Amino acid sequence: MFVIxxxxxxxxxxxxxxxxxxxxxxxxxxxxxxxxxEWAEFVFMRTNTKGLFAERWWHATGxxxxxxxxxxxxxxxxxxxxxxxxxxPKVTAxxxxxxxxEASIGSGNDAVxxxxxxxxxxS
Amino acid sequence: MKRYxxxxxxxxxxxxxxxxxxxxxxxxxxxxxxxxxxxxGGHGLxxxxxxxxxHGMTNIAVVEKGWIGGGNSGRNTTxxxxxxxxxxxxxxxxxxxxxWNGLGQELNFNIMMSHRGVLNLAHDEGEMRQLKRxxxxxxxxxxxxxxxxxxEVKNFCPSINISGDIRYPVLGGTLQRSGGVNRHDGVVWxxxxxxxxxxxxxxQQTEVTGILTEAGEVTGIETTRGTIRTPKVASVTAxxxxxxASMLDIRLPVESHPLQALVSEPIKPILNCVVxxxxxxxxxxxxDKGELVIGAGIDAQxxxxxxxxxxxxxxxxxxxxxxxPIFSRLRMMRQWGxxxxxxxxxxxxxxxxxxxxxxxxxxxxxxxxxxxPGSGHVFADLIAxxxxxxxxxxxxxxxxxxxxxxxxxxxxAVAH
Ligand SMILES: Cc1cc2nc3c(=O)[nH]c(=O)nc-3n(C[C@H](O)[C@H](O)[C@H](O)COP(=O)(O)OP(=O)(O)OC[C@H]3O[C@@H](n4cnc5c(N)ncnc54)[C@H](O)[C@@H]3O)c2cc1C
Ligand SMILES: [Zn+2]
Numbered sequence: 165m166f167v168i169x170x171x172x173x174x175x176x177x178x179x180x181x182x183x184x185x186x187x188x189x190x191x192x193x194x195x196x197x198x199x200x201x202e203w204a205e206f207v208f209m210r211t212n213t214k215g216l217f218a219e220r221w222w223h224a225t226g227x228x229x230x231x232x233x234x235x236x237x238x239x240x241x242x243x244x245x246x247x248x249x250x251x252x253p254k255v256t257a258x259x260x261x262x263x264x265x266e267a268s269i270g271s272g273n274d275a276v277x278x279x280x281x282x283x284x285x286x287s
Numbered sequence: 288m289k290r291y292x293x294x295x296x297x298x299x300x301x302x303x304x305x306x307x308x309x310x311x312x313x314x315x316x317x318x319x320x321x322x323x324x325x326x327x328g329g330h331g332l333x334x335x336x337x338x339x340x341x342h343g344m345t346n347i348a349v350v351e352k353g354w355i356g357g358g359n360s361g362r363n364t365t366x367x368x369x370x371x372x373x374x375x376x377x378x379x380x381x382x383x384x385x386x387w388n389g390l391g392q393e394l395n396f397n398i399m400m401s402h403r404g405v406l407n408l409a410h411d412e413g414e415m416r417q418l419k420r421x422x423x424x425x426x427x428x429x430x431x432x433x434x435x436x437x438x439e440v441k442n443f444c445p446s447i448n449i450s451g452d453i454r455y456p457v458l459g460g461t462l463q464r465s466g467g468v469n470r471h472d473g474v475v476w477x478x479x480x481x482x483x484x485x486x487x488x489x490x491q492q493t494e495v496t497g498i499l500t501e502a503g504e505v506t507g508i509e510t511t512r513g514t515i516r517t518p519k520v521a522s523v524t525a526x527x528x529x530x531x532a533s534m535l536d537i538r539l540p541v542e543s544h545p546l547q548a549l550v551s552e553p554i555k556p557i558l559n560c561v562v563x564x565x566x567x568x569x570x571x572x573x574x575d576k577g578e579l580v581i582g583a584g585i586d587a588q589x590x591x592x593x594x595x596x597x598x599x600x601x602x603x604x605x606x607x608x609x610x611x612p613i614f615s616r617l618r619m620m621r622q623w624g625x626x627x628x629x630x631x632x633x634x635x636x637x638x639x640x641x642x643x644x645x646x647x648x649x650x651x652x653x654x655x656x657x658x659x660p661g662s663g664h665v666f667a668d669l670i671a672x673x674x675x676x677x678x679x680x681x682x683x684x685x686x687x688x689x690x691x692x693x694x695x696x697x698x699x700a701v702a703h
Contacts, residue, residue, distance in 0.1 A: 212539070273353065
């Protein structure tokens with residue numbers, strides 16, 4: 165389970181928090197002039213990043229405030245928490261070398277770690 | 288393809304089992320194919336099989352970054368049913384159910400299909416009304432579905448606890464007798480063997496790292512084993528659907544979450560059907576090995592790690608104890624997670640895209656296993672003809688712009 169460092173309350177167990185999805189999606193200001201495709205983009209389309217991802221959490225059973233988090237979705241490592249309205253800080257993360265690849269640690273996907281014939285022979 | 292049969296088993300047994308062929312080849316990638324399927328799960332392999340068998344497209348490849356069936360195909364709890372609320376869903380899941388019947392014979396592979404019945408329980412008045420409505424909708428669509436009161440539930444599944452003294456007593460449930468479970472590996476291997484026999488190249492440990500285009504049309508793929516030329520690329524990558532689409536700057540309404548399952552130590556037969564409960568949130572069946580196979584909902588956070596958090600497991604075990612106090616002393620043996628690609632309307636995407644020659648089959652979320660043969664069948668049709676058929680058409684991406692969603696979230700009981 166994640167231990168999440170709420171900017172207001174400090175480190176707490178994940179079960180106190182509610183996930184609130186991708187961060188930094190601004191509500192459109194010119195809504196009466198938007199096309200259906202623009203609405204679809206705002207309402208439905210998501211980046212769904214494999215790697216560093218900015219997302220919102222809500223401390224539902226604590227301070228009851230929303231805040232942002234920068235997490236590596238390929239390893240689940242939490243890199244930073246920051247307040248609503250702030251920009252994500254610069255961090256270095258252990259990212260997969262290819263778009264659909266696995267990071268060096270923290271991936272539960274052993275299917276991509278199968279041994280080559282040579283390694284098989286050597287083991 | 289050497290046919291498997293009891294006679295062949297005896298014959299090979301006498302020869303010390305040394306005469307069996309490899310189940311599929313291990314080919315080198317060709318420089319070009321007529322079509323490439325990305326993702327060697329059940330859906331991808333089924334797509335390849337039907338492309339080769341029904342559309343004569345045999346110069347094709349399935350490209351898989353790990354081993355076939357190592358994704359959600361090998362991680363899911365194999366619940367099969369078609370009792371969804373809406374017409375569009377009933378059509379595709381019933382199409383799949385019809386194909387499951389006889390698939391073992393067709394593939395000449397034992398997929399251990401067991402139509403043992405799926406119970407969806409109701410625990411409050413609102414849920415009862417909603418499930419009864421679903422029974423009626425199912426019947427109109429030719430889906431076998433019936434309502435059982437609490438006593439009838441107990442008769443059908445004696446190990447269940449229907450006493451009134453639990454937090455959410457069982458008030459009744461729906462039963463789809465034709466629903467059930469099967470062997471996930473068997474399905475994957477059966478499709479792989481049959482597709483391979485038709486000439487399909489299955490390229491394992493080959494990751495797609497880019498999709499090539501010229502003037503808005505697909506021309507090939509980049510892989511960890513080199514470039515492959517092809518006019519048609521079909522992504523069937525489940526949890527990685529968004530990652531594939533982003534290679535062509537296509538935005539999708541999909542989010543990837545961990546979904547966990549676990550199994551108990553094996554015991555003698557005690558649970559004769561699949562039991563699912565939305566309100567207390569757990570589902571359970573018993574495998575032929577005797578293990579209880581238990582699952583529930585997704586982890587809330589987006590993740591690609593193929594593991595989830597313990598609070599989810601704790602919650603589903605608590606729910607299981609309420610429904611089956613008799614399981615309370617069982618030990619749990621293994622737990623794992625897969626990455627499921629969830630759509631906002633809990634329905635899949637089977638679609639052409641703005642890039643000519645790039646097709647997407649994904650967004651099946653927590654419940655795509657049951658659709659495997661149907662999904663592959665209609666997707667092959669779409670790839671071969673470049674037009675969706677009647678069953679696939681409602682699942683095109685443009686529904687998120689037109690608003691014609693197939694909103695199965697609340698409607699389809701627990702989502703598996
Ligand atoms: C724990 C769990 C329980 C479930 N229970 C049920 C259930 O009871 N009933 C039900 O109907 N459904 C269930 N599901 C959902 C079901 O498993 C999925 O909807 C379905 O298996 C998706 O099918 P697939 O074959 O496309 O996926 P997968 O088997 O995941 O296949 C996708 C493949 O694509 C490969 N891939 C990804 N990126 C690349 C790349 N760049 N290059 C090459 N290959 C790539 C992956 O390695 C993977 O093998 C469950 C899922 C989970 C995780
Ligand atoms: Zn707080």
